[in-house]
Every structure is written in C-alpha cells, then in structure tokens.
Amino acid sequence: MAKYIVKRIILAIVTIWAVATLTFFLMNLVPGGPFLSEKAISPQAQAALEAKYGLDKPMFQRYLNYVTSAAHGDFGDSLKQRGRTVMSIITMKFPVSARVGGLSVLVSLTLGIPLGCIAALKRGKVTDSVISVVATCGIAVPSFVICTVMMYFFGVKLGVLPTMGLETAKHYIMPVTALSFYPTAYIMRLMRSSMLDVLGQDYMRTARAKGLAGGKILFKHALRNAILPVVTYVGPMLAYTITGSFVVEKIFVIPGLGGEFIKAINGRDYTLIMGTTIFLATLVIVMNVIVDIIYKIVDPRIKLK
Amino acid sequence: MAEYLVDIKNERLSFFTPAGEVKALNDVSIQLKEGEVLGIVGESGSGKSVTAYSLMGLTAHPGKLLGGELHFNGHQIEKMTDKEMRKIRGNEISIIFQDPMTSLNPVYTIGNQITEVIKLHTDKDSKQAKARAKELLELVGINEPDKRLKQYPHELSGGMRQRVMIAIALACEPKLLIADEPTTALDVTIQAQILELMMELKDKLGMAIIMITHDLGVVASMCERIAVMYAGRIVEYGTTDDIFYHPKHQYTKGLIRSIPRLDTKEHERLIPIEGTPVDLLNPPEGCPFAPRCDAAMKICLREMPPVSAFGDVHYTQCWLNQKEEFEKGASHE
Numbered sequence: 001m002a003k004y005i006v007k008r009i010i011l012a013i014v015t016i017w018a019v020a021t022l023t024f025f026l027m028n029l030v031p032g033g034p035f036l037s038e039k040a041i042s043p044q045a046q047a048a049l050e051a052k053y054g055l056d057k058p059m060f061q062r063y064l065n066y067v068t069s070a071a072h073g074d075f076g077d078s079l080k081q082r083g084r085t086v087m088s089i090i091t092m093k094f095p096v097s098a099r100v101g102g103l104s105v106l107v108s109l110t111l112g113i114p115l116g117c118i119a120a121l122k123r124g125k126v127t128d129s130v131i132s133v134v135a136t137c138g139i140a141v142p143s144f145v146i147c148t149v150m151m152y153f154f155g156v157k158l159g160v161l162p163t164m165g166l167e168t169a170k171h172y173i174m175p176v177t178a179l180s181f182y183p184t185a186y187i188m189r190l191m192r193s194s195m196l197d198v199l200g201q202d203y204m205r206t207a208r209a210k211g212l213a214g215g216k217i218l219f220k221h222a223l224r225n226a227i228l229p230v231v232t233y234v235g236p237m238l239a240y241t242i243t244g245s246f247v248v249e250k251i252f253v254i255p256g257l258g259g260e261f262i263k264a265i266n267g268r269d270y271t272l273i274m275g276t277t278i279f280l281a282t283l284v285i286v287m288n289v290i291v292d293i294i295y296k297i298v299d300p301r302i303k304l305k
Numbered sequence: 306m307a308e309y310l311v312d313i314k315n316e317r318l319s320f321f322t323p324a325g326e327v328k329a330l331n332d333v334s335i336q337l338k339e340g341e342v343l344g345i346v347g348e349s350g351s352g353k354s355v356t357a358y359s360l361m362g363l364t365a366h367p368g369k370l371l372g373g374e375l376h377f378n379g380h381q382i383e384k385m386t387d388k389e390m391r392k393i394r395g396n397e398i399s400i401i402f403q404d405p406m407t408s409l410n411p412v413y414t415i416g417n418q419i420t421e422v423i424k425l426h427t428d429k430d431s432k433q434a435k436a437r438a439k440e441l442l443e444l445v446g447i448n449e450p451d452k453r454l455k456q457y458p459h460e461l462s463g464g465m466r467q468r469v470m471i472a473i474a475l476a477c478e479p480k481l482l483i484a485d486e487p488t489t490a491l492d493v494t495i496q497a498q499i500l501e502l503m504m505e506l507k508d509k510l511g512m513a514i515i516m517i518t519h520d521l522g523v524v525a526s527m528c529e530r531i532a533v534m535y536a537g538r539i540v541e542y543g544t545t546d547d548i549f550y551h552p553k554h555q556y557t558k559g560l561i562r563s564i565p566r567l568d569t570k571e572h573e574r575l576i577p578i579e580g581t582p583v584d585l586l587n588p589p590e591g592c593p594f595a596p597r598c599d600a601a602m603k604i605c606l607r608e609m610p611p612v613s614a615f616g617d618v619h620y621t622q623c624w625l626n627q628k629e630e631f632e633k634g635a636s637h638e
Contacts, residue, residue: 202407208363209402210422210473211394224412299412300457 004304005289012285019281020070020274024063027273034079034268053079055270066274075278076271080264086275089260094279096166097244097256103172104179105238112184113230116191117218120199131188138185147178147251164253175252179245183237190229198226224298231298235291239283243276309376310480310513311337311360316373318359327585329355329368331537337530339480342507342514344524344545346560347534348582353517356534357483360515361398362390378480396426399474403486405466409458415442415469416454419476426477441472444509446502464495471502478510485517500527521564525549530618533557536583536593543619553613553621555598592624600625 035041035049050056054065069076075086119131154174155163162171198204199222207221244258257276264272296302318330330352337343345353358364360375362382375382378397382390402408409418419438423429429437435454442450445468458466467487474482484503488496504527507514516528524531524545531548533541533556541554552558559578569575580597583589589596595605605624613626 202402202404203410205363206402206408206470206473207410209361209394209400211391211396211425212421213388213391221410221413225410301411301459 001304008289008292012282012289015285016278016281017067020067020278021063023274023277024066025059027268027270028059028062030268032268034270036268053077066271070274070278075275078264078269078272080267080269080272086271089272090257090275090279093255093257093260094243096254097249097258098242100166100172100175100179100248100254100256101238101242101244104176105183105234105241107176107180108183108187109230109234111180112187113191113227115184116188117195117223117226119188119192120195121218123196128192131192135185135188135192138181139189141181142247143178143181143245144247144251146181147174147248150174150178151251166252166254171252175248175254178248178251179241183241186233186237187230190233191226194226194229195222198222201225228295228298231291231294235287235294236284239280239287243280243283308338309336310339310341310378311335311515312374312376313356313360314374314376316356316359316375317371318355318364319369319371321367321369322586325586328588329537329585330359331588333373333534333537333539335532335539335542337481337513337515340507340511340513341530342516342528344516344518344528344531345534346518346521346524346531348519350582350585351534352537353534354485355537357400357485357515357517361394361400361483362387363394363400392426395422395474395479396477397479398481398483399477399479400483400485401467401470401474401487404490405463405470406490408470409466411458413457414454415456415458415461419454419469419473422473422476437476438472441476442469444475444506445469445472447472463491464498467491467495467499468502471499471506475506475510479512481513481515482507483515483517486519487516488520488523489518503527521560533560536588537585538593538622540594540623541619541621543615543621547615547619551615551619553615553619553626554594554623555600555625556594557621592622602628 033050033055034053035046047056054062057065066076078084078086078089081089115131115135119128119135122128150161151163151174154161161174162168163174165171166175204217204221207217212221244254244256244261246258246262248254249256249259250262260272261276263269264276292304296304313333313335316330316333317328320327320329333352333356335343335345335356345356347353355364355368359368359370360377360382362385364370370383373383377393380389380393385393409415416435416438419441420431420434423434423437424431427434438454439450442453447453447465447468453461453465453469458469461469471487482503487503488499491499500523503514506512514527516524518524528545530542530544532539533548533554535556541548541552541557543551548557549561552561556578559576562576563578565575578597579599583593583596589606591604591606591608592598592601592610595601598605602624610622610624610627612620612622614620
C-alpha cells in the first residue's frame with residue numbers, strides 16, 4: 001500500500017508537469033495578450049507592464065521561470081486582477097464552487113443509486129420505463145436549458161426561488177438541481193446496468209438458496225458488487241463538479257471558480273489559467289487515487305500495484 | 306404423508322416466455338424417504354434442475370407452478386409464502402450448485418459467507434457461528450480452517466470452493482441436500498473426491514440427497530433410486546438395479562447403450578441417441594421421445610402412454626410395455 005502511494009505520487013508529479021507544459025505552450029500560441037484590451041494604453045506603458053510580468057522574455061525562458069517558481073509553490077500574481085495572487089483567487093473562489101458542486105454530487109448519489117436499483121429490480125415494468133426516460137432526458141438536455149426553464153418557472157412565474165447569488169439556503173436549490181441533473185441521470189443508468197448484471201450472477205442464487213430476505217440480498221450481496229462502476233465515475237466527476245460549472249455559475253451569478261477560469265482564458269490571464277488548470281489536474285489525480293483505494297476496499301480481488 | 310420426506314405429486318410447471326408457454330414440467334412425481342439418495346438424470350433442458358428448484362421455491366421468473374402438490378417434511382411447499390419458505394431454505398433444504406467458481410460472492414470472505422447462514426437460521430452469536438464455521442470446514446476436509454475463513458473465494462481452487470459450498474449447505478444440518486451437477490465444473494480427480502465426501506457426510510449426518518446429473522456413472526455409484534427425465538417428464542423411475550439391469554423405457558436403454566463399458570471391444574463404436582431434444586414450446590402430441598425412438602409405433606406419435614408399473618418402485622411411461630402387457634393378457638385368456 002505504501003509503495004503504491006509513493007508510486008502514485010511520483011506519477012502524479014509527472015502528470016501535473018505534463019499538463020502544465022502542454023497548457024503553457026498552447027495558451028501562448030493563442031493570439032492576443034493580457035494587456036491588449038485595456039483602453040488608452042500607450043505602447044510604452046504596455047512594454048513596461050510586459051517587462052514587469054516578464055512577458056517580454058522568449059517563450060521558453062518564461063516557461064522555465066514559471067516551472068521553477070511553481071515547483072516552489074509560487075503561482076505568481078494575476079495579470080488582470082492587480083495586486084492579487086493566483087493562490088488567493090483560487091482559495092477565495094474554490095469554496096464557493098465546492099459548496100454548490102459538493103451538494104450536487106451528494107444529491108446525484110442519493111437519487112441516482114436507489115433509482116438505478118429500483119429500475120433494475122423492476123426491469124421491463126412501468127417504473128423502469130419511467131426512470132429510463134427521465135435518465136435519458138437528464139443526459140440529453142444541456143444544463144443551460146434546465147437553468148433557464150427553472151428560472152422561468154420558479155424564479156419568474158411562481159417567484160418562490162431567488163434567481164441570483166448564494167446568500168441563503170434557498171439560493172442553492174436551483175443551481176444545485178441544475179448541476180445534479182446530468183450526474184444523477186448518468187449514475188442511474190450505470191447503476192441500473194451493473195445491477196442487472198449482478199442480479200443474474202450465480203452468487204445471487206446462492207444467497208436466495210440460503211434463505212436470506214430480499215433486502216439483505218440486495219444490500220449485502222448485490223449492492224457492493226454493483227456499485228463499482230459508480231465509484232469509478234464519481235471520483236473524477238466530483239473533481240469536475242466542485243471546481244465549478246461556467247454555465248451554471250454565469251446564469252445564477254455565483255462567484256465561483258468555474259466562471260473565474262473562463263474569465264481568465266478570455267482575458268489571457270496567463271498565470272491564472274495555469275494556476276486553475278494545475279489545480280483541477282491535481283484534484284482529478286487525487287480523486288483517481290481515492291477511487292483506486294475505495295475500489296480495493298469494495299472488491300478484494302483488486303490488487304494495487 | 307409422513308412416510309416420505311419428499312413427496313411431489315403431479316407437478317406441472319411452465320415458463321411463460323415472450324415466444325409462448327414452455328412446458329418445463331409435466332406430471333412429475335417424486336418420492337424420497339429420509340436418508341435416501343435419489344438421482345435425477347436426463348439431458349440438458351429435461352427439467353432436472355427446475356424440479357429441484359421448485360421444491361425450494363426458487364423457480365425463476367417467468368416460471369409458474371400450474372398444478373400438483375409438493376410435500377416436504379410435513380410442509381406443503383406450493384402453499385407457503387416466501388417468508389415461510391425462507392425459514393426452510395438453507396436450513397431444512399440446502400443446495401449445491403454446478404459452478405463453484407461463480408456461486409460464492411467474490412467480495413466477502415469465506416467465513417462471512419458460512420457464518421451468514423448459521424446466524425440466519427440458528428440463534429448462535431458471531432463467536433459461536435465462527436466456531437461452527439471452522440468445524441464445518443474441517444468436516445468438508447479443508448485444511449487450515451482458521452486461515453481459510455479469512456480468505457476470499459478467488460484465493461481458493463475450484464475443488465476447495467465446492468467444499469466451501471458444501472459446508473454452507475450443511476451448516477444447519479439439512480434434511481435434504483440438493484446437488485445440482487456438483488461435479489460438472491470440476492476435473493475428474495476432484496470430482497471423485499467431492500462425491501466421496503458427499504457420501505461420507507450423508508452417512509455421518511443422515512440427510513437425504515437429490516443428485517441431479519447427466520453422468521450415469523455418478524448415479525450408479527451413489528444413488529439408491531433413479532428418475533430418468535425427458536422433456537419435462539419422468540419417463541422411468543426405479544431402483545438403481547432396475548434402471549441399469551432392467552431398463553424398460555427406450556430412452557433409458559439408449560442412455561445406457563451410450564456409456565462406454567470396460568468390456569467394449571477396441572473398434573466397437575458407442576451407440577448414441579440420434580436426433581435432438583424436443584422443443585418444449587411445441588411438444589409433440591404423443592410420447593415426447595417418439596421422434597427419436599427406433600422402436601416407435603403409430604400410437605406413440607398420437608397418444609401419451611399410460612404408466613406401467615413393475616413391482617413397487619419401478620415404473621415407466623412407454624407404449625412398448627403396454628404392448629407386452631396386452632400380449633401377456635391375451636395369451637392368458
């Protein structure tokens with residue numbers, strides 16, 4: 001186990017370096033720059049700004065500088081939001097996105113897993129068809145449609161839910177619902193198909209032949225075997241969801257990391273782009289390691305090497 | 306009533322599939338006394354397993370019991386609710402399945418899977434159940450039981466897993482053990498060991514066994530009585546001697562002809578039964594075996610033969626025996 005974790009940490013460092021390198025060069029290949037959009041800026045002022053942030057140096061030199069300081073934990077200052085470091089922006093915005101995202105993952109799991117099980121148990125019956133149709137819709141309908149439809153009905157027509165910001169618990173309802181739609185539907189489908197597979201296994205027949213009751217068979221013998229694909233999906237999904245959705249944050253005016261990331265790209269805020277990308281990559285890698293460890297706990301046949 | 310441990314009378318069971326009704330069991334009757342071993346032989350799809358599963362109330366969807374009575378140890382199985390059945394399953398009737406590789410849950414330890422059934426049917430606590438599980442593993446001939454209890458199924462060989470399955474089946478000292486082709490998935494040396502173990506345990510614990518197999522060698526060495534099944538019917542039923550030395554049904558005769566014998570000459574060919582099993586979706590009107598029978602008569606294709614009995618336990622359903630009786634009757638007059 002210790003050997004495995006050491007190996008994963010080394011691999012993680014290599015992966016993050018590769019992601020950072022790729023992002024750095026791709027980002028610099030895109031035309032434009034952080035200070036082009038500013039009004040009434042003289043060429044001298046622009047040159048001074050570029051010199052201050054080291055943007056006048058050749059690309060490879062800048063890359064080396066960035067990697068060296070990033071390796072020391074310094075992700076630099078934001079180019080657009082003067083006087084603020086990349087780290088301070090991430091630590092300020094991430095908790096907001098994480099609250100909304102975390103809640104929506106929780107909602108997707110608590111709805112998706114039982115509904116998927118029910119669909120599998122009632123295979124071919126009306127319940128199964130209804131759940132399957134809802135799941136297909138959930139996967140097919142994009143989140144901005146769900147957001148606007150909800151806003152129209154609950155925010156404008158009925159006026160029961162606030163449409164922007166995150167001040168009270170009520171504010172969370174619509175964004176969380178919108179964000180959980182897709183993952184709930186996806187988990188439901190995963191759960192249904194893996195549960196159907198497990199229900200046909202010989203050891204389920206053994207469990208029945210032992211005289212166990214239906215609930216015990218389902219929760220002890222079926223669920224643990226059927227949940228593996230869901231675990232695989234939820235790990236990376238959690239990483240993406242808690243870092244914020246641009247669409248949902250934009251529509252509901254939530255000051256989260258997702259919106260910040262897109263703003264950084266549009267404004268060519270190079271350091272912020274790098275910072276958020278590395279942050280997301282790290283999170284995904286950490287989630288994958290956690291998934292592997294959970295896998296090992298759920299299914300003893302899996303060996304971590 | 307109490308005379309027999311198992312008394313199945315005229316059981317009829319069908320599977321209602323989208324393609325139509327599959328008549329899996331037609332008028333199946335089986336009697337078995339305590340401590341007896343009954344072999345059910347027949348080819349795939351002849352209804353061997355379905356008979357046994359229905360006795361445990363484990364008929365799979367879309368199967369439905371249409372008629373008949375199933376008595377077991379004073380219970381009337383077909384009238385019991387699932388909740389009542391659960392008290393019998395794994396307790397009074399146990400089953401060993403064909404494939405030990407897939408019959409154990411891969412994510413739980415052997416110990417967990419054995420103690421589960423003990424805790425369910427007895428009021429032993431965890432510690433006592435564990436002690437019993439260890440005892441059971443010793444009983445089925447598994448070495449280092451303490452270590453095995455903590456292992457997972459994938460860490461054991463096929464033969465060992467089947468021993469564990471037997472341990473689970475015997476955990477509550479059942480009156481009846483159903484063995485559904487327990488050795489089919491194992492290699493020959495392990496097969497012999499497992500059969501030997503089953504017979505040994507039968508003598509030790511005094512349970513009855515229903516042995517489902519398509520291996521006539523297995524039934525010959527183990528069983529006191531044999532039921533030969535074909536197309537969801539018991540075509541011949543009798544003691545092992547009756548079946549092997551005085552077979553009365555053409556199908557039984559065919560089966561016995563198709564076993565290799567020690568005295569077979571070197572280049573002599575085995576005689577197989579020609580043709581394929583009947584389609585139970587559209588069973589023929591007369592005897593189901595008639596299309597493959599080399600002694601079939603006109604009446605065989607038209608009408609189902611009645612039961613002809615030879616002594617107390619040996620009976621068969623074949624027109625040829627009726628013919629013999631007719632002739633016998635005619636010559637007496």
